[in-house]
Every structure is written in structure tokens, then in C-alpha cells.
Amino acid sequence: MKGDIFQAIADPTRRAILVLIAAQSMTPNALAEHFDTSRQAVSKHIKVLADCELLTQDKVGREIHYYFNPVKMKEFDHWLTQFKKHWEDRFNQLDQLLINLNSNSDEN
Amino acid sequence: MKGDIFQAIADPTRRAILVLIAAQSMTPNALAEHFDTSRQAVSKHIKVLADCELLTQDKVGREIHYYFNPVKMKEFDHWLTQFKKHWEDRFNQLDQLLINLNSNSDEN
DNA sequence: GAAATATGCAACTTAATGGTTGCAAATATA
């Protein structure tokens, strides 16, 4: 499941990382200061996010700046949108069914 | 992380279950026919989804009908919406910055 | 009442995940 965006977002620490980096690009060290875990643990989370392209990197000297990549987030958004759409279709069908039932009862 | 909706949706089999059940309520047996795994494996996935209230159940005799519960899905939707909103704010700030830069260059 | 069916629960195995520590490579600084 490597590179799976759903898997990446499942972890609460990684979601927090996404929110932080979406607000402002950051280095792993700067990022790690926001968490109680070790730098390496944060680094591993970054790797997971970078593997599925939710983060992009820009090397500046010995520092690496990580940026949020909204493109891949849309993949995630897409699933949810499709799901909602599909469910709403069914909801509309249910509405229609209720309308038809009412019409029939009017005829009787 | 029990009851966490992000965790529940992370698994591809569970996402497939959600799509199937959102289209039509189903019993565990009927659902298991759609997958290559054992009934019990599917049943465990159902349990995960039911634990975080993405599915509700209705016992009819010895059968249990599982229904999709859209309410909890909104919790998930909410996170993404907030995230997008937050990111769009920043995007707008970037737009504003570019406008200001253009204004300055016009003055020179 | 006996057999069949639908389901959940428990035990177990294997694979994946998140965490730690130690170390090596690259770059900046003194």
C-alpha cells in the first residue's frame, strides 16, 4: 500500500504535518519541533507523505524545504466527491420514489 | 485509533464495502460474495466501519442488514473542506502578493 | 425436534506500522 494517499492521511500525526506544511513550507527539523516524537519519527512521516506526492521538496544547501502539493490532494477529494455524488443520486431516487407514492395515493 | 474514520477509510476493501453498501444495503454474506476473502474477514471490516458509525445495522430475523450512514461521512468531509479552505486562503494571499508586486513594478 | 443457515466471537499467524537508536553523508561555520 506504499504511495497510497488514503493510508498516508490515516495517521493523525501526518494530518497535522500536512496542515502545518500547507500553512508554511518547512524543514524536517522545524517540523519536528511541533511534535513530541523524535526527529526521525517525523522524518519517516515526511517520507510517507513525499512518497505519495502530498509533499514536494526543495533542497537549499544542507536544508530541505518541504512544500504542500495540492495536486495529489485532489485525488483524495475526488473519491469523496464521487462518493457523495453517488450517494446523492440515490437520495434523489428516494425522493422521486416518495413523490411517486404520493401521486399513487392521490389517485386512490 | 479504534473508531477513527480516517483509519476506517484507509483500507481499500473497506472503501469498496462503503461504495457497495451506499448503493444498496446488504447482509454480511451478500457482501462477502463480492470479495475474494473469507466471510469473517469481510465481517471484521464491517465491524470497523460500524464501530465508527459509517454503517448502521438492522436485524431482521437471523439476517443483519447493514446501511450506509452519511452522517459520519461528513466528519471526514469536514476535515477535507477545512483543509481546502485553509489552503485556498493561502492561495489567495499569494494572489494578493503577486498583485502587489505588479503594482510596485508599475510605479518604477 | 433436528438440520441448515446467518452471524459474531476468540485464538492464532503473518505482515505492516510507528517508534527508537546509531551512523554515514553532505554542507555550513569556526
Next chain:
DNA sequence: TATATTTGCAACCATTAAGTTGCATATTTC
């Protein structure tokens, strides 16, 4: 050049997750 800093990688450990098999319970059917 020697030292400090930033980072990634590898090895290891503990926990969780997903799957299987077997069994118990409830309900329907014969």
C-alpha cells in the same frame, strides 16, 4: 582543516492490523 549542523538510511523492537480457522449462538426450515 576541524567541528557543528541537517538530513537520510538501516537495524531493531513493540504494537497493530488483516487474514485464517474453529466454534458458539440465534433463527429459520424441514
